[in-house]
Amino acid sequence: MWKKHYLVGGLESLVTNIQLGFGSKRKILKRIIAEHWNPGTAHLPLKIQAQNISNAVCNLFAERAYNQSLTGEWIVYAQHEGQNYYLCLALHKEGDDPKKVNDIIFDRIKHGCLYEFPFLYLQLGIDQNDTTD
Known part of the structure; x- marks a missing residue:
């Protein structure tokens, strides 16, 4: 990611x-x-x-x-076979707990992108046969 x-x-x-x-x-x-x-x-x-x-x-x-130091939000993507696959936009302030921002983004990608981009299973360390969650 x-x-x-x-x-x-x-x-x-x-x-x-x-x-x-x-x-x-x-x-x-x-x-x-x-x-x-x-x-x-x-x-x-x-x-x-x-x-x-x-x-x-x-x-x-x-x-x-x-100084090229403006900050914004994030565009999250995965790289696969030399291509970038854009998965979601995310705010720095996702959710109420700043420590859980990455978890929230991970869940969004897990639930919204795996079907369209099956290579993400391997990249995210998710078992393709796992039907829980």
């Missing part, structure tokens, strides 16, 4: 990448706010201060794009 990131358009993807750009403990966000909302910028109208903060935050997304 293989997975690659694909970038989903929309607000959720934008927010996720900006949050990642903030860094651990939002250090970068705190730095941006401190740079643009401090006694030295007190003479600026609040609208301008807010706009400067907004621009700096949006630049985090642009920097991640420039």
